[in-house]
Amino acid sequence: RNPYNSIQVTEYSLDPSVVDLIGFCTKNPEPMLKYMDLLQPYGMYWYVTITPYGKEIEPMVPDKARVLSTFQKLSEIVGIDSIGWRYDPIFLNETYTMDYHIRLFTHMASVLEGYTKNCVISFIDLYQKVRKNFQKCGLWKKKIVCILVRQ
Secondary structure: OEOOEOOOOOOOOOOOOOOOOEEEEEOOOHHHHHHHHHHOOOOEEEEEEOOOOOOOOOOOOOOHHHHHHHHHHHHHHHOHHHEEEEEEEEOOOOOOOHHHHHHHHHHHHHHHEOOEOOEEEEEOOOOHHHHHHOHHHOHHHOOOOOOOOOO
């Protein structure tokens, strides 16, 4: 069902013979682990977003250590070439400083080493919808600075 036009409904065959790949984007892959046997006939690619933010920014996201552990389990199931890590969006404020991001990114990267070959980072774009959604956090009023992590 089209979320912008509830009358419009499109049906697709999900037979493995006609599906080349299913892409998943999530901040919490744990609920899907119990269904991995059902997904085995399909090609899969998983993007798991793991950021360093607390409950004031991501109230529904499980503890980071738990998500990192789940990422490792998922990687062992689907393989290192079928899973990527997203560290985004990056923003800076009094709590989430450049040093904080460098420290947490370095830690997460060490935990995920050997479980993925891919990490995507991006910086927050303050589009009108983002400003509206982040209003409670006050981020839209603050200067956002981008960081670059070098090794």
